[in-house]
Amino acid sequence: MIVKEFRQLRRDRRTLAMMIVMPVILLIVFGYAASFDVTSIPTVAAGPQAGQAAHLVGKPFHLVGTQPSEGRAWAAQQLRDGHAAVAVVTGNGRPQVLIDGSQLFTAKTAIAALSAAAAKGANPPTGNTGLPSAGTAGQPPADAATGRAAFGAAPAVTVLYNPGLGTSDIMIPGLAGVVLVFVGTIITSLGVVRERQSGTLEQLAVMPLKPRDVFLGKIVPYFAVAAVDLAIVVGVGVSLFGVPFRGSLAVLALGALLFLFVTLGIGVLISSVSENQGQAIQLSFMVTLPQVLLSGLIFPLSSIAAGVRWISYILPLTYFNEISRGVMLRAEPIGPLWQPFVFLALLGAVVFTLASLRFRAYLAPAAPRRSGGAGSTGTARQPRSTRAAASAGSAGSAP
Amino acid sequence: MTAPGPANGWWGADDLSVRFGGNIALDHVSFRAEPGRVSAVVGGDGAGRTTLLRCLAGALAPASGLIRRPGALVTGYLSAGSGTYPDLSVSENLAFRATAYQIPPATAAERGEELLARAGLDRARDRLAGQLSGGMRQKLGVIAAMLHRPDLLVLDEPTTGVDPVSRSDLWWLIARAAAGGAAVVLATSYLDEAERAHTVLVLDAGAELAKGTPEEIVAAMPGTLTVADTRPAGEAGRRAWRREGRWRVWDPADARGNPSADASGNGPADAPGNGQAVRPDLQDAVTVAALARELARAGAAEESR
Amino acid sequence: MTEVPAQAVAVSRAFGPFVAVDQVDLEVRPGEVVGLLGANGAGKTTLIRLLLGLLRPTAGEIRLFGEPPSRRTRRRIGYVPQSLGLYDDLTLEENLAFSAAVFGEGPEAARLPGPLRRYGGTVVGSLPLGIQRTTAFAAALAHRPDLLVLDEPTSGVDPLARARLWETVAGAAAEGAGVLVTTHYMDEAGECDRLVIMAAGRVVARGTAREITGDAHVSVVESGSWAAAFGALEAAGLPVALVGRTLRVPGAAPDAVRRALGALPATVTSAPATLEERFFQLTLASDTTKGHP
Numbered sequence: 001m002i003v004k005e006f007r008q009l010r011r012d013r014r015t016l017a018m019m020i021v022m023p024v025i026l027l028i029v030f031g032y033a034a035s036f037d038v039t040s041i042p043t044v045a046a047g048p049q050a051g052q053a054a055h056l057v058g059k060p061f062h063l064v065g066t067q068p069s070e071g072r073a074w075a076a077q078q079l080r081d082g083h084a085a086v087a088v089v090t091g092n093g094r095p096q097v098l099i100d101g102s103q104l105f106t107a108k109t110a111i112a113a114l115s116a117a118a119a120k121g122a123n124p125p126t127g128n129t130g131l132p133s134a135g136t137a138g139q140p141p142a143d144a145a146t147g148r149a150a151f152g153a154a155p156a157v158t159v160l161y162n163p164g165l166g167t168s169d170i171m172i173p174g175l176a177g178v179v180l181v182f183v184g185t186i187i188t189s190l191g192v193v194r195e196r197q198s199g200t201l202e203q204l205a206v207m208p209l210k211p212r213d214v215f216l217g218k219i220v221p222y223f224a225v226a227a228v229d230l231a232i233v234v235g236v237g238v239s240l241f242g243v244p245f246r247g248s249l250a251v252l253a254l255g256a257l258l259f260l261f262v263t264l265g266i267g268v269l270i271s272s273v274s275e276n277q278g279q280a281i282q283l284s285f286m287v288t289l290p291q292v293l294l295s296g297l298i299f300p301l302s303s304i305a306a307g308v309r310w311i312s313y314i315l316p317l318t319y320f321n322e323i324s325r326g327v328m329l330r331a332e333p334i335g336p337l338w339q340p341f342v343f344l345a346l347l348g349a350v351v352f353t354l355a356s357l358r359f360r361a362y363l364a365p366a367a368p369r370r371s372g373g374a375g376s377t378g379t380a381r382q383p384r385s386t387r388a389a390a391s392a393g394s395a396g397s398a399p
Numbered sequence: 400m401t402a403p404g405p406a407n408g409w410w411g412a413d414d415l416s417v418r419f420g421g422n423i424a425l426d427h428v429s430f431r432a433e434p435g436r437v438s439a440v441v442g443g444d445g446a447g448r449t450t451l452l453r454c455l456a457g458a459l460a461p462a463s464g465l466i467r468r469p470g471a472l473v474t475g476y477l478s479a480g481s482g483t484y485p486d487l488s489v490s491e492n493l494a495f496r497a498t499a500y501q502i503p504p505a506t507a508a509e510r511g512e513e514l515l516a517r518a519g520l521d522r523a524r525d526r527l528a529g530q531l532s533g534g535m536r537q538k539l540g541v542i543a544a545m546l547h548r549p550d551l552l553v554l555d556e557p558t559t560g561v562d563p564v565s566r567s568d569l570w571w572l573i574a575r576a577a578a579g580g581a582a583v584v585l586a587t588s589y590l591d592e593a594e595r596a597h598t599v600l601v602l603d604a605g606a607e608l609a610k611g612t613p614e615e616i617v618a619a620m621p622g623t624l625t626v627a628d629t630r631p632a633g634e635a636g637r638r639a640w641r642r643e644g645r646w647r648v649w650d651p652a653d654a655r656g657n658p659s660a661d662a663s664g665n666g667p668a669d670a671p672g673n674g675q676a677v678r679p680d681l682q683d684a685v686t687v688a689a690l691a692r693e694l695a696r697a698g699a700a701e702e703s704r
Numbered sequence: 705m706t707e708v709p710a711q712a713v714a715v716s717r718a719f720g721p722f723v724a725v726d727q728v729d730l731e732v733r734p735g736e737v738v739g740l741l742g743a744n745g746a747g748k749t750t751l752i753r754l755l756l757g758l759l760r761p762t763a764g765e766i767r768l769f770g771e772p773p774s775r776r777t778r779r780r781i782g783y784v785p786q787s788l789g790l791y792d793d794l795t796l797e798e799n800l801a802f803s804a805a806v807f808g809e810g811p812e813a814a815r816l817p818g819p820l821r822r823y824g825g826t827v828v829g830s831l832p833l834g835i836q837r838t839t840a841f842a843a844a845l846a847h848r849p850d851l852l853v854l855d856e857p858t859s860g861v862d863p864l865a866r867a868r869l870w871e872t873v874a875g876a877a878a879e880g881a882g883v884l885v886t887t888h889y890m891d892e893a894g895e896c897d898r899l900v901i902m903a904a905g906r907v908v909a910r911g912t913a914r915e916i917t918g919d920a921h922v923s924v925v926e927s928g929s930w931a932a933a934f935g936a937l938e939a940a941g942l943p944v945a946l947v948g949r950t951l952r953v954p955g956a957a958p959d960a961v962r963r964a965l966g967a968l969p970a971t972v973t974s975a976p977a978t979l980e981e982r983f984f985q986l987t988l989a990s991d992t993t994k995g996h997p
Contacts, residue, residue, distance in 0.1 A: 004794065004802045011793050011827070199480030206456045207499045208471035364458060443862030444833030517938075532744040560786075560859045562743035562888055563980050564987050567945050574946050578931055588860050589889070595947060640867035641874065643894025682863050682891070689864040 014282050025290060033308035034299040038109040041302075044083065046075040047090030060113055061086060072096065079160055081336035082326060086110050088155070095155040101162030102329040104170050105300045114157060161329045169244065172237035173324035174297040177317050179233050180256060181291055183226040184263025185270065186284040192218055192271035192359075193280040205364035215359045219264050226260055234328075247327035251334045255323035255341065261348030262316045268355035272362040291317040319343050405467060409433050410455070410551050410582050415464035417450050417605075424450040426606045427464070431598070432551065432582040437573060439593040440586045441685060442602035448586040449479055449555055451602070455584055456553045468551055472500060475549035475581075479556055481540040485529025489520060489539055492528055493546060500547035507546065514542045517575075518568050534565025541569055545576045552576050552583045559588050570595070590682035601685050608688045613681045620684040621691075622651035626671045637694065640686060647677070649687050707770040708733055709780075709851035709882035710755050715764035717750055724750040726905035727764065732851065732882040737873065739896030740886045743987050747905040748886050752853060755884070756783060768851065779807060782844035782881075786855045788836055789843075792829030796820060796839055799828055800846060807847035817842055834865040841872055852876050852883045858892065870895050890980040901983060903990040913979050920977035920985060923961040925951040927970035940964035943988065945981075954981040955988060 009015060043061040050068040064084055067074060075087035075098055085106045087098040097114065099107045162169045195201045195218075204214055234252075237243040266287060274280040294304060295317035304312060312318050319340035326332030334341065409431040417425040425447045432438045432455075440448045453459040454466055456476040468474060476482070483492050490511070497507035515521045518538040520531075528536060537557050545552055554573070558566045570592070577583050585596065593599045594613045601609040601616070609616045627646045630636050639648045671677050679687070710732040717725040725747045732738050742748045753759045754766055757773025768777040783789070790799050796816065804814035816824050820842065823835055831839075837857065844852065854873070858866045870892070877883050885896065893899055893913050901909040901916065909916045927933040933951055937944045942956050942964055953961050958972045965972070977985070 003805075004791070004798070007798055008791065008793050198485055199478060200482055200484055202453070202458050202478045203476060203482040205458050206471060206474065206476045208501070209499055441862075443865055444860060446862070534744045556860070560856065560888065562746075563890065563983055564743045566888075567943070567984065570945065574934075588862065590863060591891070640864060641870045641895070642867060643891055644896075686863045686867065689862065693864075 014279055018282055018286060021286060022289075025293075028308060029290075029293045033305045034293065035303040035305070036105050036299065038106045038300060038303050041086050041106055041110050041113075042084045043086040043088065044075060044078045045088045045090065046070045046072070047088075047095070049090035049095070050088075052090070060109060072098070076160065080326075080330045080332055082322065082330075082332065083336075097155045097157045099157060099159045100330070101159040101165055102170055102325055103300060104162070104165060104167065106302065107159060107162070107165060111157065111159075114155070168237075168241045169329065170325065171297075172233065172241060172243045173328045174321055175237075176230055176233050176256075176324050177259070177295070177320045178292060178297065179229045180226050180259055180320070181263050181288055181317055183222060183229055184260055185267045185288055186281065187225070188219060188222045188264050188267030189270040189274065189280040189284050190277050191222060192268055192362075193274050193277050196271075196362075197276050201363065211360040211363050212356070214363060215268075215356050218359075219268065222264060222267070223260060226264075227256070230256055243328065245328050246331035248331075248333065251332075251337070252324060252327045254334075255320060255327070255337075255344065258341065258344040258348050259316060259320040259323075261352045262344060265348065265351035265355035268359055269351070272355075272358040291315045294318075296321050316344060316347055405434070405469070405550075407467075410467050410469065411584075412451065412454060412461075413465040413467070415451070415454060415466065416462050417447075417454065417459065418462045423605050425454075425461070425602075428600075428602070428605075428607055430600050430610075432584045433597070434550065434582045435577055435580050436597040437577050437583045437585060437595070438598045438600070439596035440584065440600045440602065441588070441590065441593050442608070443689075445604070446602040447605040448602055450605075451600075452476075452553050452555045452584065452586055453478075455551070469549075473547070473550040475544035475547065475552040477540045477544040477554045477557055481528075481536050483528045483536060483540050483543060486527060488525050488527055489515070489531070490524045492539060492543055496543045496546050502547050510546060510548075511542070514546070514572065518542060518572060532565075534561040534568075537561050538565060538568055538572065541572050545572065545581070548579060549581055552581045554583070554585045556586050556588065558592060566592075590680070590685060594681045599681070601688060603689055603692060608692065609685065617679055617681060617684045620679055620687050622649055622687070624649055624677050624679045624683055624687070625674055626677050628673045638690065640690065642683075642686075647683060647686070649690065651691065708767070709769060710853075710884060711765075711767040712751070712755060713765045713767070715751070715754055715761045715766060717754055717759060718762045723905050725754065725761075728902070728905075728907050730755075730900060730907070732884050734850070734880050734882050735877050736897045737877050737883040737885060737895060739893050739899045740884060740902065741888075741893065741899060741983060742886075742902035746902040746987070748902055749855070750905075751902070752855060752884070752886070756781065756853060779847070780850045782847065782849035782852045784837075784840045784844045784852075784854045784857055786859070788840040790828050790836060790840055793827060795825050795827050796831070797824045799839060800843055803843040804846050809847045813846040834861050837861060837865075837869060838872075841869065845872070845876060848879075848881075850881055852881050854883065854885045856886055856888065858887065858889065866892075890978070890983070893979055901986055903987045906990065908986045908990055909982075917977055917979050917982045920982045921974045922977045922981050923953040923956055923958045924973050924975045925953065925961060925965070925970050926973075927951070927965075927968060929968065933965060933968055933970050936965050936968055937961065943984070952981065954984050 039060055040062045041060050042064045044065040044067070045063065046067050047070075048068055050066040065078070071091065072089045075089045078084045079087055079098055079100045085100045085103050089096040089098065099110050101107050159165065195204065234245065238245050267284070270283045270287065271280050274283060290311065293299070294308070294312045295315050296312065297317070301309065301312055301318070322340045323337055326337055411429075411431040413429050415425055415428045415430075416423070428447070428451060430438070430440070430451065440451060442448050450459065454461055455468055456474055457468060457471060458476070484495070487495070493507070493511045493515075496502075497504065497511070502510075512521065515524065520535060520538060520542070523531060523535065528539060531539065541554060541557050544554065557573075558569055561569065573583055573585065585592075587593055596613070598611065599609070599613055599616060600607065609619070611619070625648050627639070627648050630639050630646050631648055635648055635650075638650070639646045641647075708731060710730070712728055712730040715725060715728050715730075716723065728747075728751060730738075730751070740748050740751070750759065754761055755768070755773075757766070757768070757778065766773060769780060771777060791802070794802070797814070800816065801811075801814040804811065807813070817838075820835065820838060823831055828836060828839065841857070852873070857873070858869050861869065866889075873883055873885065874895070885892075887893070897912070899909070899911065899913060899916055900907055925933055925937070934944055934946065937951065937953060940963075942953050942961065945952050945954070952975075954977060956964075958974050961972050
């Protein structure tokens with residue numbers, strides 16, 4: 001039995017691939033790439049002391065923009081549009097620090113850093129006392145702790161969008177994406193492969209149905225199922241778990257639609273290279289697992305090791321997560337979300353077109369190109385006998 | 400849904416060749432199916448029957464040669480695996496065909512009911528196709544293929560592995576389709592069924608082995624056939640095969656034509672004595688043709704050594 | 705071998721309310737070929753599974769070589785199921801090596817018979833059906849079983865290859881094995897020493913082909929307008945089969961047929977039934993309550 005199983009396994013290339021590829025992926029992700037530690041927090045500064053704030057900001061905060069002429073409203077908008085996770089608003093009185101609660105681990109790291117700074121601020125190092133007033137530029141402090149201390153009183157910290165820093169609020173929008181990946185890729189690939197397994201694929205090829213109709217007929221139900229699933233996840237999240245839905249339903253729906261084009265297309269592509277449901281599931285799994293792990297759903301994007309992060313940026317789920325979190329938690333309008341939308345739209349167009357072409361080949365791999373009509377002919381006659389070919393060479397005349 | 404018949408009176412293939420990679424599946428095969436008649440395609444596994452039928456149905460493009468077939472809308476096809484959805488019920492399967500072939504619902508319902516009733520499937524109307532026995536599933540497959548009254552009905556082994564009772568139901572359906580004017584092309588492994596067809600094409604390794612009406616094929620069989628109780632020794636033994644517990648021995652050298660009047664037939668009441676000549680039936684003729692080809696190939700291989 | 709290879713004594717098997725096998729007696733003696741015929745759903749497969757020890761009877765007794773089925777008796781059985789029981793993703797040689805090892809045979813048992821040798825290294829899934837069947841036979845015979853059970857061994861195979869498979873079967877029987885075969889090819893019934901016909905779980909006929917066919921007759925109708933005759937007989941509820949240009953009615957006497965035809969011009973005669981037609985009659989008769997199977 002053992003010998004037999006090994007022999008069969010040796011020929012089963014897909015299972016072998018899975019046996020090798022899966023541990024490698026998991027090793028890379030968990031051993032190297034994944035982390036809950038946020039080392040770099042994109043920060044903006046607003047208000048008249050924005051310039052000073054620029055010098056005072058240190059690790060883990062990473063300044064990405066300053067606007068001395070703007071105030072709190074602008075700062076909040078930067079957070080809403082995902083340009084920064086923390087905003088420092090200087091002006092009258094205490095500086096305000098806004099933190100984007102929808103980026104859970106980033107927010108927690110920011111708060112921890114600020115608390116540590118506040119603790120250190122009780123013993124300010126010499127040379128830096130009191131509020132820096134206009135014109136007084138102290139030595140730029142070496143780290144955030146002394147920098148914060150230089151502001152004197154602890155800044156007022158407000159956590160926007162997820163003040164309780166709860167997990168379900170940010171997981172549910174992410175879950176929406178996972179559901180769409182699941183239905184789109186795995187379920188669709190099974191549904192299409194089932195046709196081949198039941199032996200009815202050839203019947204379809206012979207029927208007076210356009211390949212386009214067969215293709216659409218195959219995937220439209222899964223569009224519908226995915227839409228219903230999405231509605232359920234969002235509905236239950238909002239009503240039962242109290243997850244907010246602050247943004248536009250239409251924007252989320254459009255994002256979901258584009259995302260579905262991508263995932264359904266991938267599902268069809270997977271089935272076009274699978275001979276049975278087992279193979280389809282294997283391949284779907286190998287395609288879905290990286291998305292779940294590396295799309296920012298569980299591990300924040302910024303904390304994924306740079307060497308692996310490029311993978312995140314080609315995964316469609318990464319972009320949909322931006323859309324779902326942005327819309328649900330931060331009421332992000334479609335404008336600032338143009339990047340994920342464009343990416344999904346382009347990827348969707350490419351994948352979907354490829355899928356429909358592959359499906360046509362899958363449906364009728366050897367079908368005559370011309371359809372219908374009495375007396376339809378095969379391709380032109382080809383020279384068969386070797387003798388004819390040889391004489392063609394010598395005589396120079398076509399057979 | 401009945402279009403005028405084919406221009407020259409037949410659907411089929413002319414000098415058809417099909418290749419899969421380096422493998423020749425069909426080698427210059429010609430075949431005609433006439434409306435209102437049943438044509439049988441016979442041959443072992445790998446002989447090319449399924450390939451030929453797929454070309455006729457429009458699922459496969461040939462490498463060279465001509466296919467004459469009516470459009471997809473008036474072609475009915477039963478692929479080798481029954482072609483029905485196991486997770487749909489009998490009536491749901493037919494409903495799908497009806498819409499795919501644009502049959503008006505009332506017509507489809509009526510015709511479906513009639514065929515199901517005659518095939519003994521009406522009581523199984525709501526049963527899932529996957530839960531039907533092999534014979535019943537094949538009957539459903541044939542009904543589904545002929546529901547839209549196709550001009551050309553192509554059936555790939557509808558009766559293989561099916562019990563004799565269901566087989567007779569299937570033959571009723573097939574005869575009914577032919578009576579309705581369709582050209583029926585049927586692949587079968589039962590030579591007694593092929594005998595009921597109007598024309599028979601015998602394939603072997605992608606090439607034509609024999610072709611014509613059953614009577615013509617039998618008449619064209621060279622040599623004579625005798626029955627023996629044991630396998631003859633020596634060279635004659637290579638020309639013998641088992642059938643019904645005894646041995647048929649073929650002698651290619653004797654004069655052609657049917658054995659004399661006092662030779663035994665194949666009926667159950669007759670038992671030819673040892674060494675007595677016997678009138679060949681289609682199965683014998685086909686076996687002889689295959690055997691002759693095999694011996695010729697072996698002889699050529701020996702000569703070239 | 706002195707024991708009887710296979711014996712079923714008043715065996716029944718029920719699945720809930722459904723009785724698949726109903727008080728069946730069956731015997732396979734050494735050196736004989738027993739043919740088991742029956743429509744789908746007649747209980748053939750269940751009976752085979754009972755004989756192989758894969759199912760336990762709800763009534764009656766199964767004896768293999770004089771004892772109830774066990775792992776020891778399994779060693780003496782060769783079984784070729786309808787699906788052949790080969791591994792599609794292993795080569796011919798690997799398949800035979802596997803079954804040889806399972807049955808505790810040495811490497812000689814795994815050696816390929818002559819005609820198969822050139823296919824030895826090919827994966828079974830890509831071989832033609834005839835070769836697959838021959839391989840399945842070789843795997844089942846390699847350990848020289850005393851009981852051979854074959855479920856539709858020649859389905860889908862051309863006549864010449866079929867004849868050769870039957871040669872193998874006859875060879876095994878000649879060496880003393882008991883063989884139980886199921887088939888749908890009526891002419892193969894002639895290969896069997898004895899036939900057992902099942903319908904609706906019961907044995908409805910047993911004996912040689914001649915004994916079973918006996919004196920049964922069918923009505924034969926010859927008519928210029930066969931389609932009309934066909935329709936008339938159908939309308940009367942008589943089972944009709946078209947053979948060549950004649951119609952054969954297995955279930956009715958010529959008088960009944962003439963009445964059904966009414967005024968249609970036709971000659972109605974009586975002819976001896978073929979085994980297939982007798983089989984048909986027997987199956988229909990036991991099915992009167994259910995109609996079509």
